[in-house]
Amino acid sequence: MFRSFHFEQASNTQYDVCIIGGGITGAGIFLKACEKGLRAIIIDKGDFSSGTSSRSAKMIHGGLRYLQYFQIKMVYEGLHERENLLSLYPHLVKPQPYFMPVYGSWVNKLKFSVGLSGYDALSGKSSMPKHISVPEEEIKKRFKQITHEDLKGGFIYYDARTNDARLTNEVIQQGVELGGTAINYLEAIFFEEEDGEIISLTCKGRLKGWDLEIKAKQYVSATGVWTDELLNKYKPQAKKWMKPSKGIHVVVKGDLLPKDCVLILPTIDGDGRFIWCLPWEENMNVLGTTDTEYNEGLNEIRSTKEEIDYLLDSVNKHLPGRKLTYDDILSTYAGLRPLLADPDPEEEDNDSSSRSRDYEIWWNNDNFVTIAGGKLTSFLSMAETCLNEIIEKHPGKLNPHIFPKPLAPITKSGHPLFASIRDKYGDNVLLIMDIIKENKSYANPIFPKSNYIIAEIIFFIRYQHAVMLDDILTRRTLLSYSMKDWNEDLINIICDIFKEELGWTEEDKVNQIKNYRKNWDLMHSWE
Ligand SMILES: Cc1cc2nc3c(=O)[nH]c(=O)nc-3n(C[C@H](O)[C@H](O)[C@H](O)COP(=O)(O)OP(=O)(O)OC[C@H]3O[C@@H](n4cnc5c(N)ncnc54)[C@H](O)[C@@H]3O)c2cc1C
Structure with a gap:
């Protein structure tokens, strides 16, 4: 239901901004656009955060080691962003x-x-x-x-330190709460242009039956290491922007x-x-x-x-x-x-660890901008800079339509799990408590002694776009990381919750397990 709501919305809306790429960079731009009252949509060809943004070292930092390369401005920005994130997301960014x-x-x-x-x-x-x-x-x-x-x-x-994937998904959820549209497993494949401007973007659904055409005034590529691949779909490019x-x-x-x-x-x-x-x-x-x-x-x-x-x-x-x-x-x-290639290949430093972690923003045409590079830590300041460029480029064209809703006040609850859930989920504790109110057994661990309760999994499905087994096991929870040996019982438990929430059939379950097995193997075998 949640996914179809977003599709319905996307089919009937002329957006101000369409963001391609739901890693932390795109998520930040999406949130900032929604905060500024713009109609925004974010899409990802896989799950949100399934690219680099779930595979980082999980540090929110200035980067002590960059001082040796005199990247002072970047370290300064990172340290100030660290402070900002500690206060904005205390449940996800911890000293x-x-x-x-x-x-x-x-x-x-x-x-x-x-x-x-x-x-x-x-x-x-x-x-x-x-x-x-x-x-x-x-x-x-x-x-x-x-x-x-x-x-x-x-x-x-x-x-x-943080949980990169959960941070990305929470930032997207915040944008959705402000009126934005977010659809994962939707790949940008074709840009239709008229008079030098993109008028629509054709997207292919990676889950059956979910293709879409998105109309927006402004398109943003935040596709990380896939930047060259996406720009080549727009127009064949001689230049390679990225050197991962x-x-x-x-x-x-x-x-x-x-x-x-x-x-x-x-x-x-x-x-x-x-x-x-x-x-x-x-x-x-x-x-x-x-x-x-x-x-x-x-x-x-x-x-x-x-x-x-x-x-x-x-x-x-x-x-x-x-x-x-x-x-x-x-x-x-x-x-x-997602490191940027040196504009002069002759000058390229082959030691990737000394190459800059800075980012760049450039225009592909009048209404299509790319942002690439940077660090997880700096996503909010990158987003602010990118949106300001967009707004300055189109004075008066992107008018705020949607006005942010006031945040729901945090209320206390006598539930024994309230404090621990709040510590992990911040204000989302209210949504999780509401799920527990539906059925007391949702407060039970998903299996004896598990760190996760059933209500958390339901929350990820209802509010954070989890539609595949891997979304839950690898990016919303850390269960794949601790699953040394293939655990059929645990996987069946998660499948049962999906069955309840999204109506999975036996055939869906078999396909999902097959798909998840491929991803689990990537994490548990080496060449
Ligand atoms: C090993 C490692 C350690 C790191 N450690 C840290 C750290 O400790 N601290 C820190 O601050 N930073 C760290 N980083 C850097 C940080 O993780 C990245 O800068 C950041 O995650 C990049 O986010 P992104 O959104 O730009 O890219 P991504 O997260 O890769 O997002 C791009 C998204 O675009 C989507 N996409 C691509 N093509 C299409 C298309 N055609 N249609 C729709 N969607 C598309 C992809 O599916 C992907 O989800 C680390 C990086 C690595 C690799």
Whole structure:
């Protein structure tokens, strides 16, 4: 019903702005457009957040390491956005301590100390504590897991962490609440142009029977690493705008690593890079990341054994006791950074980790703009800049039509789960409580001792566009990441909820499981 409502709306509306690409970049522009009272639609060829925006390192940060490349403006912007996001989405963006032991030389220690002081200074009046130096003796007591050989002390500093996919989907939900239209599994395939302006966009439904033609005054491409592919659908392009780099993460059981802070360790290669070990829900820990040039297909990317070994070996080098083995791996995930190619290929720096994470906005014609590059952390300021460009380009053409509804006030509830749900979902707690009111059993865990209750899954289906098994298991929850072995019982439970909510038939269920199995295999097998 929810999906058909959006289709109905889209078939009968002349939009101000049509955003192609429902990763965090498109989601931010969609929300800002809706906030400004514009009629906006966002579409994605897959699930919202299924591209890079569910495959990041989950850090909301300025990016300490970019200081070494003097990308001061970008770090400054990231740190200020971090503060902004901590206050706007406290249930999804949380302060996170990072611990960095320093090995080898005192010069190293001095370098980090200077870098961290600069980071603190750039963050200005932040709600986060400033960095502290941790003496060797304290490290030996507090971080028994890591090697103390050649230790020269260490630092604790603060950044923030998030759940990238959930953040993206919540931002889209916010836009929808303000009157916007959002449709996933809908691919932009053909632009119809008249007198140098696009008059409509033909979209192919990836779920049967859901094709659509969208009419808008202004089109935006926010298609990340697919930017060149989409622009080629508009007009064949000689220029390649994007030069993606690949990054993988390995999810392991959290037992061998610190649970209260991100551990930062130098890599095994001595290539000047660092590995993050980020404590995650359900006693998981995420090791990341790699950064390598990538020239292959953009869909269905998987981790290689070489990449996994690089991460495991780098961490193991610093674990004096039991080492991490393949048996500790719960899952892996691979993503592509939407990095911009250097306009002059001769000048291209082949080391992808030193290439800029900045973004660009450019016009393809008078009513079609592209935004690409950037970081998850900066999505709101990127969106603001992009929309301001659009509005300035068309003075008086995009008139606000819809006026934002006032937000529903948060009311207290005596329900024993209220506080924990609010901590996880912010104001959406009210929607989840309403679902529980329909049927008390919806407050039950989806299986004994699960971190998720049935009402959460229903909430994702009704309010956050989940229509496939993978949408729930991989992007709205973290169940795929902790599912080391194929778990038919769990999958059947989620299918049953879909059956209730969306009327899945037995045939739908079989197809969904087949489809999900392909995605699960990508996370659980390596070349
Ligand atoms: C390994 C790794 C670690 C990272 N870590 C961090 C981090 O810790 N912090 C941080 O701030 N940033 C991080 N980033 C960067 C951040 O994840 C990206 O900058 C951000 O997610 C990009 O979002 P996007 O919306 O531009 O692209 P995407 O999320 O890829 O969205 C583009 C969307 O466009 C859709 N699309 C493509 N073609 C079409 C079409 N024809 N029709 C309809 N839809 C289409 C795709 O399906 C996709 O969903 C990391 C990136 C990687 C790869």
